[in-house]
Amino acid sequence: MSILDIILLPDERLHQASEPVTTFDANLKKLARDMGETMHAANGIGLAGVQVAVMKQILVIDVNEVDDEESESVEERKSKKRKRTGDGIETYINPKITKTSGEIEYEEGCLSIPGVYSKVKRARHITVEYNDLDGNLIEEEASGLKAIVLQHEIDHLNGVIFFDRVGPMQRMMLTTKYKKLSQQKEED
Numbered sequence: 001m002s003i004l005d006i007i008l009l010p011d012e013r014l015h016q017a018s019e020p021v022t023t024f025d026a027n028l029k030k031l032a033r034d035m036g037e038t039m040h041a042a043n044g045i046g047l048a049g050v051q052v053a054v055m056k057q058i059l060v061i062d063v064n065e066v067d068d069e070e071s072e073s074v075e076e077r078k079s080k081k082r083k084r085t086g087d088g089i090e091t092y093i094n095p096k097i098t099k100t101s102g103e104i105e106y107e108e109g110c111l112s113i114p115g116v117y118s119k120v121k122r123a124r125h126i127t128v129e130y131n132d133l134d135g136n137l138i139e140e141e142a143s144g145l146k147a148i149v150l151q152h153e154i155d156h157l158n159g160v161i162f163f164d165r166v167g168p169m170q171r172m173m174l175t176t177k178y179k180k181l182s183q184q185k186e187e188d
Contacts, residue, residue: 001030004038004052009113009161009178018050018057018157021093024135028058028093032133035060036089044111046149048156051112057094059153063146064088092130095154098139099127106148108162115181116174120165122151 007013021028031054039047039060049058065088102124109117125143128150132138142150152162163171 001033001037003041004034006038006042006047006051006111007053008182011112013050013053013055014112014156014161015159016050016055017159018048018055021056021058021131024093024131024133029133031058032060032089032091036062036091039089039111042111045145046153047111048153050156050159057157059092059095059150059157061090061092061146061149061153062088063149091133092128092150092153093133093135095128095130095150095157097123097126097128097151097154099125101125102143104144104148106145108148108152110152110162112156113161113163113178116178118162118166118170118174120152120162122148122165126150128154 031049035047035049035052035058038052039045039062045063046059046061049056100123103121104124105119105121107117108120124147125141126147127139127141129137129139155161155165163174166174
């Protein structure tokens with residue numbers, strides 16, 4: 001297994017839709033393992049193929065050891081290095097949300113936009129159809145944090161980042177903050 005490079009905004013690939021996966025083989029399974037390892041190394045809870053420059057509809061999540069408390073900020077969640085066993089990684093191939101209900105607002109961050117967080121409104125409950133690593137079609141219901149993470153990562157597969165889910169003023173503020181953080185990082 002290996003750690004993959006995570007692409008960062010303003011990389012234009014983050015705004016491009018990914019292609020469906022059509023081949024379910026050992027290479028796909030290796031990619032899923034590498035994506036899971038990359039996500040864990042970055043202390044993330046979700047990662048889409050596009051974020052590692054793979055323009056295929058694949059994503060991995062691991063929310064099993066994450067506190068679902070809405071009151072805990074992203075900074076507090078990220079500062080807690082979670083002990084990862086790898087057992088909680090779930091892989092979704094060609095995922096599509098088929099049903100939504102309810103609404104939840106949650107502070108989100110993104111491995112491709114480090115250091116910037118914002119509250120985003122999402123569906124509280126979703127039904128998602130996807131293929132597993134062997135190509136089997138599965139339907140699953142998710143709610144709470146798992147639903148939020150799936151929506152965030154499926155957005156990535158469709159060329160949508162969480163900045164696109166907030167109002168224009170908030171988007172402008174987030175963009176300005178990210179540019180300043182990127183500039184500071186380059187100067188360091």
